[in-house]
Amino acid sequence: MKMTENHETEKIQGKNDKNNSSDANYIIDFTTSSAISRVSIKFLALYIPILWLSGLAISIYLYEYFIRLNFVKLERWIPAILYLPIALICMYFLFIFTALFFSKLFLILINLIHRPREGIFKAQMGDPDFEFWALRIEIKKLVVWLMRNCPFPWMDFIAFKWFGVDIDSSSHLQDSWTDIEFIKFGRRVMVGQAAVVMTSMVVGNYLIIKKVIFNDYALVGGVTAIAPGTVFGADTVLGAASITMPNQVLEPGWIYAGIPARKFRPNTVERRDIIAQVDVDEGTKYDSEHEVNIDKDKQDLLKTKNNSKGE
């Protein structure tokens, strides 16, 4: 180990050397990324049948559309052109949903050959768990990518549902990077913009797959990174720009923030007419009045499921 001139780093190195007693080294208390870990061109062969088959559906539609279009008569042209936008939208969705259908078929076949499971595996070509994990991701990616590029926000959860994720339409994850297996969503979960939800992580030569669970009303802030094995309790809020550690359990009804995520304050809803603000430069707190625009007869709606229980 090369010692640097910087005194600060020397200190940290010294501290780490103490920690480097064999066991602590093997604990994964950091978070990296879950991007596609190895790109194999041979997997590309699966895309061509999926694209072809879903393209065939469009072809049939196009054929039907043009066969009804008489090229000679003018009055046939006008409805054809009027209906063209709807036809294009129909073709677009037809393509996506046929691709979804055939991807699902392939996925069922692949899952029959090798069942997906949680655990720690070797991240090498030749290890069946790793290879099938890469294959699964690759199949799902096409459809999810198609749906992500679609301007309708409710499209994602359809793909998630089809690929076997426990989710319903009340959850929102449009603007995040979310892995598509081993996730469980409760009701009304919101995943923020550019949040990365990882259920798999490749660390060195090893692949880690662990389930992530979001309970009801969990709220994940923007640009966060959620490590595999994280469990969100009901009504938990994770602040923006935070990271959770692998297997971290966030207790219900708390607001968490920081790297790594730690308790910030309880997530209780109470009526407040005065809201405290912090002047960051001066480091002082002051009160500022806000109008609270909630009608009196609707006050009890503020209480969420967890709070009403009195936990």
Place this chain on the structure above:
Amino acid sequence: MKVGPFTSLVLVKKRDLIYHIFLIWISIIPVALEYWVYWQLLWDYERPLHFYIFLPLLGFVMYLTAVFTAMVFAKIILIFVNFIHKPKEGVFLRDPSDKDYRYWGLRNVIKQWPFWLTHRFPFPFLDNLAFKLFGVKTKFSNSLFEGWVDTEFMEFGKNVVIGQGSIIQSTIIVGNLLIIRKTTFDDNVRIGSHCLVMPGSHIGKNCILNSWSATVVGQVLEDGWIYLGGPAQKFKKNVFFEEDIKDKIKLRVDNLEELSQTYDSQYDKWNRKKIKKEKKEEEKRRIMQGL
């Protein structure tokens, strides 16, 4: 998410539009030609089945043709541009009168369309091809798909993975200056999500960068360490490349408070220094008062 290979458009002028229009035009011509040939070969009023069955495949081939034509013509223009003015590293003035700055903007404008096209494919394969063609040393096994990666003065080993939403730069604009420095990645590097790698960084072999880390300009990360913090500092040794440690790996955090303290010291280096300074000054003041 709008991510992808990053081609900066800082210095866009209206006359640069001509490159875009030329490249878009020239890449659509062979596509149209392909469709015409296909039409001539397979269209039959009596039996239209063949035409419609192979149409989706043609669509795929047409997309590939557009990508390759755009790449080839962009490369030809780029060769001419680089012949007139060779791209080089260094610190330049951020002003249109500076030749290096001007040509840096021009190079990015030329690369914009082919990279946009290749990134429409949901898999990193075509992106890697475009990187290779435009002179970035990379391997097909790399996954540079989910982040913003600069498209020149980069070098990658094999099995490099760039995490979601990371920003990998080889050029940066600071105030009135444009800094261009080569960023290099060795084999088996894994960059976490939301990382920021600044120009001139060298990431050593088998390194892991934690999520939300950043490197400073010209920082060198040693081989085989896990780094975290902003600026990135050593956290612990990367032992995860050893054989047969499957049973030893543990997915747990024993003491979150201790870990939080370690993380805080790594992430908040500048603030800690400031606090230390203040404390020292306070002590001095006390001593002075005591005397």
